[in-house]
Amino acid sequence: MPGTNDTSALIHASSLSYTYRGSFTPAIEQISLSLTEGTLYGLIGPNGAGKTTLISLLTTLLRPDQGTLTVCGENALSHFTSIRQVLGAVPQELAIYERLTGRENLLYFGRLYGLHDELVKEKSRYYLDMFGLADKADCRVSTYSGGMKRRINLIIGLLHDPKILFLDEPTAGVDAQSRHLIIEKLRMLNTNGMTMVYASHYLEEIEQLCTSVVLIDHGRIVAQGSPLQLGQADGCTGLADFYLHKTGEKLRD
């Protein structure tokens, strides 16, 4: 559960703080959380709240100014190479090579995870089929629609069967059909035991998909609990109502 000091947790972060160079305000301030195996966490918050920074810290992309981070019981700040082997990340950007085909992208990233070619090909076939890209796998990514690019971006994070998958707005800018497919397949993967952290602005997705939600604002955890608990807290009528109640209606940059 977030905020607890659970040593059996898959990820345990304690008092994480991070301030970007040139900024006087911390992007993340004293965040402590524990992520337990098999849970699908929703990470919500307004623009600039610190969602992407928190994911960057938890995936070892950024090194915290303060605090400790353990992943699978190992100090993630000193053993990040081995830690990265069990983490999967699906960034907000479409971090793929447009001049390569979908299959070539998967082969490249799979090899970087240290997987041998046969295994990468097998995993690629499986996930391409799962996400409806099998017939377009040998086309260049530049010819893909936005939804297809999102799906290939997601598959890259899944290739090595990570213990925990971080998804930063994986359905941004995609149509309802693609979004539905992505949500369905993520739910299936979570049911099969994959732990996930899902950051999104789409609260209805969070409500549908996640078993636990962390609301952050101004770099701090504002609230945490199941979608149902939060939606009913403080007399609110749902998660969206609770979100606005906690973060205010003032526009953010």
Place this chain on the structure above:
Amino acid sequence: MKLYASIIKEMLLLLRDRAGMVLLFIMPAFLVIVITLIQDKVTTTNVEVLFIDDDKGMVGRRIHTLLADTEIVHLVKYVDGEQLSADDARDLVDKGKYQFALVLPKGLSSGVAKAIEQSVRSRLFPEENHSLAEKIPEILLWFDPTVSGSFRSAVSSVLYRAVHGLQAELLMENTFTLLPDLIFKDVPEVMRSYLPQETLNGTDLLPQLFENKGIIPVMEQFTTEMGFINQPTAVQQNVPAWTIFGIFFISVPLAGSFIQERQNGTLKRLKVFPVSYWTIMAGKLSAYGAVCLVQTGVILAAGIFILPLLGLEPFSLGNAFLHAAALLFSVTIAACGYGILLGTIGRTYEQIAVFAPVSIVIAAAIGGIMVPVYAMPELIRPLCAFSPLYWGQSGFYDILLRQSDWPAILPEIAALLSFGFLSGLGAYFSSRFKN
């Protein structure tokens, strides 16, 4: 496996970048052929001159022979299969289709013969009564006003040399012919039969005397502070020059690949992969280095196989293959270092797409790639020391023109490797600062 993956990925990306391929392969190969042909044409100054011989006499024939023997002019008597008249020739020069026309007017030979004989006779026999010389019809040399002064001087000096040579020969011929008359003039009649009259007439010797034109030797030697004895030929200048230029252009797609990876988030994504940044970097450098190798092969092949088909000498490294390989490897390291630096300090792809080629073209211009350094104005010449492209070119001058060995090219190799290393170091610190 991870390094292999990076190399394959970079190769695929590079091969599918059509603009990049044109920039790396077509452009330098095209430049090496075109610029070499142009420079060869300019440096050998073989000029086409329209030749109209209305004289049809001895002078016309001999001027034709003397001019045809030079390597500077090529005489054209027919255009589109038709013999030219003086009016046709003037029209062609007026229209700028030809730059020079030489017209030998009617009556030139007879006028010259009379004038020469009269000139010799008046000096040998001043006591005789000599009539005034007739005006000789003038030889006309028409030229296009756009032709530069030095070019015009080259052609006119060839003509003057031929005319003066012919004049000397005719003066000598007439002197030899008239000399027996001068000798016999004061010899009593009874003694004349005892003198070897035939031997005194030396006109038979003339062809032999004028055969050897270079009795007083003149040695033309290229001398410069750069220390080479022979001026580089267009092929020796351009093949290494454009190879170096082409290799340096690798920095454009290399820098572009860094910026694209940074902009589309792949670089950030790679940072959460269990792979070191050095593996990613080594993959890039290996792939771009391999492309440089192929590119170098293409340009050198153009120099060795295509240029001879166009009438030029083939490019040859002689016994300096290893020296050239070491130089080209160093140029590749320098170019890759520059590409990494640009890719790190550049903010957008558009910025680099403009800055990188412009900076390379400037470095090529001051580095003697486009115009040889020794042909540059003295004011600009010292700037070449700041161009890494010149360091490479200077190394090639060492091995091709100075026949130097390893000690001579080591400073250039060291300078190029240092440039590549320092650029990489600059990129590292810039990247750390940004992060």
